[in-house]
Amino acid sequence: MSHQDPLPPLVWDSRRVQIQGFTTGLHQVEWLLVSLVALYLVIIGTPDEGGWGLVVATSAYFGFSLMASRLSFFGERQRWLLAIHTWVMIGFITWFLYRTNGVTGPMMSLYLLAVVTSALTLGVLATLLEVAAIAACTLLLFHLAGGSVMTPDNLTLFGTNIIAFLIVGYLTSALVNAIHVSNRMLLDMASLDSLTGLFNRRAFDDLVKPIHAMAQRSRRPYSVIVIDMDELKVINDSLGHGAGDQAILSLARQLQDCKRSSDLLARYGGDEFVMLLPDTDADGARTMMQRLIAVEKGDEPRISIGVASYPEHGDQFEHLLEYADSAMYHSKSSGGNRVSIRGHAKADG
Incomplete structure (x- = not known):
């Protein structure tokens, strides 16, 4: 490390730093979601009913992400703006699954993108709330598809997905918290005198x-x-x-x-x-x-x-x-x- 490298602030909001650092990564996650949806539509084809609506929704979602990335959407301490992105992501995925009847298919795993995004920046509580929202959306999708979640196959699928989302969200949040603690310890080691505890x-x-x-x-x-x-x-x-x-x-x-x-x-x-x-x-x-x-x-x-x-x-x-x-x-x-x-x-x- 060069002697000209600045120290990070000695009193800092690690969550705010995490949000600012993840801004670019967030847009890349959103564009990955759009790419996966577009690839699905190209390979499988658009549904006969509401196909153009799905294309318009995908384009609108991409436009939303692109506009946010160009306008420096995130300022200091504006965690709620990132939360909006994750909730919009959940809404878009739910609409996509509804239009493609994908509630029982592999595209349900798209919800993991929202879960991981939330866990990386918003903490455990916000992630648990989003998993609860995903569970509610999944139940709604089963209802709109005319099926019942209480059948053995659907209940197993529903439970497995929600448990997987909870595990991924919790472990990711725990890892991020451990990183914050490690950063704080490294910052103390870099900025404090070991004998007196004063600044070095x-x-x-x-x-x-x-x-x-x-x-x-x-x-x-x-x-x-x-x-x-x-x-x-x-x-x-x-x-x-x-x-x-x-x-x-x-x-x-x-x-x-x-x-x-x-x-x-x-x-x-x-x-x-x-x-x-x-x-x-x-x-x-x-x-x-x-x-x-x-x-x-x-x-x-x-x-x-x-x-x-x-x-x-x-x-x-x-x-x-x-x-x-x-x-x-x-x-x-x-x-x-x-x-x-x-x-x-x-x-x-």
Whole structure:
């Protein structure tokens, strides 16, 4: 995976992503249905009664699918539009079976296209409702054909088909849910630091982009803060890396306790942490960090902090991060446990 590959949203609606990703596939399923119906009509022939009506209905259904694919029919969170497609699909298949007397034939399996489509995107409940609708349509077809579903052959056929639809729908929905869980776990692994549970460097860089873009549009400030522990090497050398990890965890908890809900916090690597404070200028960030280092820490290691702010210190996030990192090293070289602002103009111990 390239370092330029963007992370997916860290808070996302997996169902919405699934629907958006399946839009093209849905139209292909609909066109496959039309192709199977057209192939049947070519090989078997149109029925003597209502044949032209069936051709018109098939053309209209294809036109509906084609128009939807060209008009970007699906927007965000519009699951009901996909549900409409599946219900129209069920209606079209029922009309086709009615006109071809196919309720007892192999074309009953066309309903599987609607079941699988629903299971892939709409979930178990919607799929069960559609299977119930298919069962009702099947009973109606038996009635319109003048037969009885209660004969041994028809009852076996009806029960076998409905059970097959239920099994396919349930297993497909379960598979999709398992994929959603796996995607969530992979996303967490890709975006969270394994030791602290904070965002990692890649996730932080990805999340900063929309905040920076919004600040550029509104010309509102934000501050970048780099925090580094002063004595981690001493702890690792004297007490071991386990103690060093505990010191990093302790600092991570302190930073989480002091940040606001709108602030971003990440472990940027080793003992270095980075924060982004929206709607906060350099003085506001400095005051916030001064409160952090003023807290009595006991045996906890001291920290050095550097601050840079948009737009005061630069117009690009990458430059601000470099400036904040440089200010942090100024704090460290000045004795540590202090806050420095870009340009080394202000430093506090």
